[in-house]
Amino acid sequence: MREISTRAPVGSAPQSADAAVIKARHAEDVIVGEEIIRHRLLSRVIHWTVAVSMLLSLITGLPIWTPIFGWMAFLVGGLAVCRWLHPWLGIVFFASSVAMFAHWAKGMGMTKDDWAWIGPRLFLYMKAETDDSQVGKYNGGQKIFFFTSALAALALVASGVVLWFPLNFGQELRELSLILHDVTFILFTASVIGHIYLGTASEPGTFAAMTRGAVSKKWARFHHPRWYREVTGEKSQRF
Amino acid sequence: MPSQHLEIRRSSASLRGSETGIRQLPTVSKYIDTTTCIGCKACEVACQEWNDLKTQHTQQTGSYQTMPALAADYWNLIRFDEREFEGGVTWLMRKDQCMHCADPGCLAACPAPGAIVQYSNGIVDVNPDQCIGCGLCATGCPFDVPKFHENTGKMAKCTLCVDRVEVSLEPACIKACPTGCLQFGTKQDMVALGEHRVAQLKANGFAHATLYDPPGVKGTGVVTVLAHGDHPEWYGLPRDPQIPWSVSFSKRFLRPLGLIAIFGTIAGVFGHFLRHGPKKPPEGEPPQPQPSTRA
Numbered sequence: 001m002r003e004i005s006t007r008a009p010v011g012s013a014p015q016s017a018d019a020a021v022i023k024a025r026h027a028e029d030v031i032v033g034e035e036i037i038r039h040r041l042l043s044r045v046i047h048w049t050v051a052v053s054m055l056l057s058l059i060t061g062l063p064i065w066t067p068i069f070g071w072m073a074f075l076v077g078g079l080a081v082c083r084w085l086h087p088w089l090g091i092v093f094f095a096s097s098v099a100m101f102a103h104w105a106k107g108m109g110m111t112k113d114d115w116a117w118i119g120p121r122l123f124l125y126m127k128a129e130t131d132d133s134q135v136g137k138y139n140g141g142q143k144i145f146f147f148t149s150a151l152a153a154l155a156l157v158a159s160g161v162v163l164w165f166p167l168n169f170g171q172e173l174r175e176l177s178l179i180l181h182d183v184t185f186i187l188f189t190a191s192v193i194g195h196i197y198l199g200t201a202s203e204p205g206t207f208a209a210m211t212r213g214a215v216s217k218k219w220a221r222f223h224h225p226r227w228y229r230e231v232t233g234e235k236s237q238r239f
Numbered sequence: 240m241p242s243q244h245l246e247i248r249r250s251s252a253s254l255r256g257s258e259t260g261i262r263q264l265p266t267v268s269k270y271i272d273t274t275t276c277i278g279c280k281a282c283e284v285a286c287q288e289w290n291d292l293k294t295q296h297t298q299q300t301g302s303y304q305t306m307p308a309l310a311a312d313y314w315n316l317i318r319f320d321e322r323e324f325e326g327g328v329t330w331l332m333r334k335d336q337c338m339h340c341a342d343p344g345c346l347a348a349c350p351a352p353g354a355i356v357q358y359s360n361g362i363v364d365v366n367p368d369q370c371i372g373c374g375l376c377a378t379g380c381p382f383d384v385p386k387f388h389e390n391t392g393k394m395a396k397c398t399l400c401v402d403r404v405e406v407s408l409e410p411a412c413i414k415a416c417p418t419g420c421l422q423f424g425t426k427q428d429m430v431a432l433g434e435h436r437v438a439q440l441k442a443n444g445f446a447h448a449t450l451y452d453p454p455g456v457k458g459t460g461v462v463t464v465l466a467h468g469d470h471p472e473w474y475g476l477p478r479d480p481q482i483p484w485s486v487s488f489s490k491r492f493l494r495p496l497g498l499i500a501i502f503g504t505i506a507g508v509f510g511h512f513l514r515h516g517p518k519k520p521p522e523g524e525p526p527q528p529q530p531s532t533r534a
Contacts, residue, residue, distance in 0.1 A: 060240035063351045064373070066494055067252045083371040126511060128518055166374040167387050172379045175485035183487050186497035191301040197508035205519050228322050 015113055024213030029137070029231050036216040036231055038137075046100050048151075053093040058189065060086040065182070087164040090157060097153035104146060107137055114140035127226055145195055152188035177207040244405045245358040251349030258359050265339070266361035267404060269413065270422035270429040270466040271334050272436055273474065274445075277418055278317055278332045285415035286315035286336075289400060309335060311388035314397040315412050318475045322467075331467070333420065333474040334412070337384045337397035339363045339460025344482040349491060350377025361426065361460050362399045370394055381456065381480035399460065426460070433462045440466055455481040522525055 020032045028040040039047070060082040062069035073079045117125070117140030122129045123140065132139065138146070159177035162169045169177075199206050205219040220228040229235065245264070248254045261398060265296075283305060287294065292514050294314040297305045304319040315531045320331040343363045346355040350405025354369035355376060365376075365385070370393040377394070383395045400410035409423040422432060433450035440448035471478055 067350075067352050067500070070252075070352065079369075080371045083373050098266045127515065163373075163375075166378060171378065171483075175483050178240050178375075178485050178489050179493070180379065182493045182497065186493070186500050193501070195509060197511070199513055201517060202508070218386075218520050222272070 004029055018212065020214035021212050029227075031217075032214065032230060033170065034142045036220050036228070038209040038214055038215045038220075039213045041213065046096060046103050047210055049096040050100050053089050053096060057086060057089040057093050059186075061185065065185075066127060087160060090160045090164075094153050094157040095187065097150060100161065101150045102136055108143045108146050110140070110143055114143050117144055132223070133225050135226055136230070137224055137225050139224070141198075145191060148188070148191055152184050152191075155184040156188070159184070242358060242364070242405050243364075244442045245360060245362070245401070247356045248361070249343075249346060249357040250353050251346045251355040252352040256357070262359070264358075264433065266363070266426040267399070268339075268426040268437065268458065268466075269399070269461045270412065270424070270432050271461060272420040272422075272433075273333045274436075274440060274464060274466050275418050276317070276332045276334065278330070279344075279415060279417060280305060280317055281415040282334060283313075283315050283317060283414035284519070285411040286397070287313070289403070289411035290314065290398070300488075303330075303332075309374075309384060309386060309394045309396075311386040314487070315396070320475070322473060327429060331473055331475070333463065333465075334460065336412075337350070337474060338365065338382050338456070339397075340456035341397055341459070342457040342482065344379035344456065344486060345376035345385055347482050348375045348486045350375060350431055358401065362401045362404065363460070364398050364401055364453035365394050365396060365467050367391065367395075379482060379486045380437055381477055393409060405532040408523065414459040424461075429462050433464050436464050437468075449477060453477075453480050455479050481519050514530070 009078065018036060020035045023030065023032045024037045024039070024044075025041045028043065030037050037224055059072050062075055063071075063073035063079055063082055070079070073082050076082060078083060113134060121130065121143055125132075125139075159181040162173055162177035163181055167173050199210065203223065205215055206223075209215045217228070217232070220231070246258045246262065249256045293313065293431070295306065295310070298307060300307050300475075302319045302321065303320040304317065306313055306316055309316050314336055316335045318331075318333045318335045322329050322331055332491050339362055341361065343357060344354070346357060346363060350373060351356045351369050351371045354366055354371065355363065356366060357363050365393045372387060372392040372394060374385075374394065375385055377383070377387070385396045387393075388395045400408070400412075413421045417421070422429065424432075430450065430452065433452075437448045437450050445466045447469035448464070448466050451463040451465050451468065451471060452475075465474060465476075467473055471489060
């Protein structure tokens with residue numbers, strides 16, 4: 001059982017500083033007072049680089065997709081700016097997605113139980129009717145979203161490069177890219193909406209895992225019981 | 240340049256044009272007779288001069304053709320092809336330029352509102368003020384006409400000399416033609432002229448002569464008389480030009496479906512929140528593990 005004192009050592013950060021945030025600069029899966037560090041600083045920086053570049057890509061891409069979102073173009077200075085900026089944001093999104101994949105892939109191994117999330121398991125989870133006692137640091141839905149996001153980044157960059165320099169590619173490849181870029185971004189955007197919802201309003205306490213990096217013990221015991229047991233060494237059941 | 244005088248029939252990335260119907264204009268068309276073209280290139284020069292396009296170095300491609308293909312500042316090109324037949328050869332020459340389709344693939348594919356417009360007389364034009372230079376119009380065009388201009392970062396193509404046509408002049412290329420193989424007028428008149436010429440050709444041994452006015456794009460604003468109409472590809476023309484399926488599929492199917500999917504997901508998560516609310520751990524301390532059940 002690893003426990004970190006909430007009292008800051010002499011000569012380091014002042015008492016008033018957030019002990020969890022300080023600890024979360026380097027460590028993950030450790031206890032700080034009544035909290036557990038879920039995402040250290042590096043994890044959070046990678047996550048938010050992906051998230052911000054994705055959202056900015058969306059803001060600059062949607063007005064090119066349909067004039068219904070034309071107003072978004074004015075946020076960056078017009079459609080011509082979108083056409084110039086969107087590919088570069090896409091590059092940042094792809095590069096940070098590669099970093100994200102490398103950073104998280106190790107903990108994302110799919111178990112038999114995880115695969116069941118493709119199907120009714122997900123809907124039962126959304127109705128809070130599932131037994132999550134064996135859920136580790138990431139549940140099946142999170143792992144599937146992780147791989148969805150990696151595949152989306154790959155498909156978007158491959159088709160995006162063709163759409164960036166269309167006149168350097170053949171007609172068939174251009175047409176294929178048009179379809180692939182559309183289909184991927186639609187599915188990915190819908191997934192991201194679900195991801196944001198689950199990370200904020202739907203499950204209170206989750207958002208702090210990506211901001212301060214820490215979650216309450218209670219939260220961990222409720223949402224990720226196996227991870228909680230691994231970190232604390234407790235044998236307690238979920239509730 | 241966009242016309243200040245003509246109403247717009249259709250505009251890219253818009254559900255409607257601005258045509259009010261008060262001033263109805265007949266659809267105009269060029270008429271090209273490939274059988275009487277002598278390949279003098281006067282139309283190429285006239286196009287460059289009128290549109291003030293940069294003079295190009297010609298490129299030797301092993302034929303009488305000036306350039307390998309249309310370019311961002313070369314909007315009018317006489318394509319040349321030499322065909323061997325039993326008993327001799329024939330020179331096939333066709334004036335290549337924007338076809339001004341009645342159902343333009345470039346306009347359908349363009350994502351920038353008003354960057355490609357179709358005027359009330361049928362002329363399809365690029366508005367450089369609105370063009371973002373994405374090149375999607377080139378993907379939408381079945382004739383490979385719009386070209387990216389490196390200097391301006393915009394797409395460029397034949398305007399059918401809209402700046403001349405709107406003040407009742409014929410396009411520069413037509414004006415320059417010495418043989419009369421190029422004519423200009425209403426679409427109706429040009430089709431009638433073409434059909435007359437095709438009948439003449441058929442009576443003179445060209446059984447497959449046709450007037451190229453492809454229905455796949457609902458007809459073009461350039462009608463072309465082909466002596467060998469059974470082989471339009473000899474003239475560099477597609478047999479059955481269509482707006483690419485991917486462009487129609489993406490605009491007419493994926494776009495509404497995607498909007499439903501995205502707004503549907505947003506509505507779905509709101510609905511979920513209203514129905515189920517936030518998922519919170521129950522109050523109080525968790526139960527202690529029961530050794531008997533865990534054994």
